[in-house]
Amino acid sequence: MNPPNSRLPLRCWAEIDLAALERNLRLIRASLPAHMRYVAVVKADAYGHGLPQTAARLMHAGADLFAVATLAEAATVRELGPGWPVLLLSPLLPEEDRYLAEYDLTATVSSIEEVDRFEAAGRVAGRVISVHLKIDTGMGRLGVWHEQTASVYEHLARAPHLRLAGVFTHFAAPEEAAFTSEQRRRFLAALAACQGIPLDSIFVHADNSAGIETMSSATPFNAVRIGLLQFGILPHPNSLLSEVHTEPVFSFLTRVGLVKSLPAGYTISYGRTYTLGRPTRIAILCAGYGDGIPRAVSNRAQVLIRGTRCPVLGRVTMDQTIVDITDAGDVRCGDEAVIVGRQDQAEISIAEFSTWADTIPWETLCSITKRVPRVYRTVLGT
Structure with a gap:
């Protein structure tokens, strides 16, 4: 059951x-x-x-x-x-x-x-x-x-x-x-x-x-x-197997929970570590460090929404992450946001995300918590 x-x-x-x-x-x-x-x-x-x-x-x-x-x-x-x-x-x-x-x-x-x-x-x-x-x-x-x-x-x-x-x-x-x-x-x-x-x-x-x-x-x-x-995930570039073009197996996604507009000069999230330099549309994502987005990526990472890279603003919190969607078009509540993976022609790799987090891909993968369901795609295809 x-x-x-x-x-x-x-x-x-x-x-x-x-x-x-x-x-x-x-x-x-x-x-x-x-x-x-x-x-x-x-x-x-x-x-x-x-x-x-x-x-x-x-x-x-x-x-x-x-x-x-x-x-x-x-x-x-x-x-x-x-x-x-x-x-x-x-x-x-x-x-x-x-x-x-x-x-x-x-x-x-x-x-x-x-x-x-x-x-x-x-x-x-x-x-x-x-x-x-x-x-x-x-x-x-x-x-x-x-x-x-x-x-x-x-x-x-x-x-x-x-x-x-x-x-x-x-x-x-x-x-x-x-x-x-x-x-x-x-x-x-x-x-x-x-x-x-x-x-x-x-x-x-x-x-x-x-x-x-x-x-x-x-x-x-x-x-x-x-x-x-x-x-x-590619190994060290000098490895013999670095020439093997494998495909990413893992993607990490969330959804937009809220869209709102804030004026220039407004500060964002705990500690007020980011100040908006322009009138900004923000999206509050339904994932935070309780899901595996580390606080270390605060003010550093980006996510993909509607194929556009959207910067993380302020500190990542336990259950939500705030991103700038001003340049991402008509983003709405419920839209998918890609933390790691592909969307349209854009991609954020595990390696890039790990660099923002000052860590290695091994730790990034192991840090995605059990609160995050795993959804399996099984068709072999070509």
């Missing part, structure tokens, strides 16, 4: 184009060498796109492995289908260990202590648990320090209820070519120090869509983690 509010008109919403998501996956895969496997990163509710809907479409499109952050996210993916490996990128709490076997999940191993814990969980469950060994090559977060990889791998190889399904690292600054090259060198050296590691039969991944500069079959890398790019 649908909740009562599902029948109410939308005041603000996010549109998720699942057809574009599928086209993006196919474009990305076509740009990679044939042996390269696709790791779909869908943590944080698939970057705010909706985990169940997004993962289901990526399954249909042919993702090889799903990477998540939490046990709850992993369980959600597993409930969608039994056939896909699901990798937990974050550390597990001890009381969560038993669910690795119950949900057939893959854990990240960063220490001998975790090897012992996961081995115990597999022994109690009477089954083998898959793990990926993470190597810290310079991120300073998860992973065994690269110079100590061999000792942890040897301990892991002796654990009868664990199966090594992958090895990986995480680049700290993909835009810094020299340091990324050093991290790659450390990773390869760590693997070389592990006697008997079955690189031909496991996932070997270091790159995400922002970090790939070259793809050579001469290296052991056989998988790439794809996050933002599958949602149509």
Whole structure:
């Protein structure tokens, strides 16, 4: 049964184009060498796109492995289908260990202590648990320090209820070519120090869509983690995949709740941070920071109304945002306003909006709150 509010008109919403998501996956895969496997990163509710809907479409499109952050996210993916490996990128709490076997999940191993814990969980469950060994090559977060990889791998190889399904690292600054090259060198050296590691039969991944500069079959890398790019948001410009022309999947829209005129010299919103320099028609939008428009974009951002860029005036408030519609024509109550996305021939990208907010697209997407319904478009088309 649908909740009562599902029948109410939308005041603000996010549109998720699942057809574009599928086209993006196919474009990305076509740009990679044939042996390269696709790791779909869908943590944080698939970057705010909706985990169940997004993962289901990526399954249909042919993702090889799903990477998540939490046990709850992993369980959600597993409930969608039994056939896909699901990798937990974050550390597990001890009381969560038993669910690795119950949900057939893959854990990240960063220490001998975790090897012992996961081995115990597999022994109690009477089954083998898959793990990926993470190597810290310079991120300073998860992973065994690269110079100590061999000792942890040897301990892991002796654990009868664990199966090594992958090895990986995480680049700290993909835009810094020299340091990324050093991290790659450390990773390869760590693997070389592990006697008997079955690189031909496991996932070997270091790159995400922002970090790939070259793809050579001469290296052991056989998988790439794809996050933002599958949602149509371009990675670092030096990335190999920056040449893949993916489509935006996410749009953020609201509606005009009120139109009024104010005289020159009038001040706008809390703190009176903006003073009108001319007689101005304003629109009060039905979304604010309670929906995911951060206060940081106050007096900086623009929205699209009737295909015209309309500046945000004054501070964004919890439930409303005020914009200048003087030059936007005959704007009326109920008109759509695009916060992120396209309208007519105009577009405001996630990257542009994030710049106004002094943040990054990852945070922008994750900050669109649960008060904002997600509306899914599913037709594949051409």
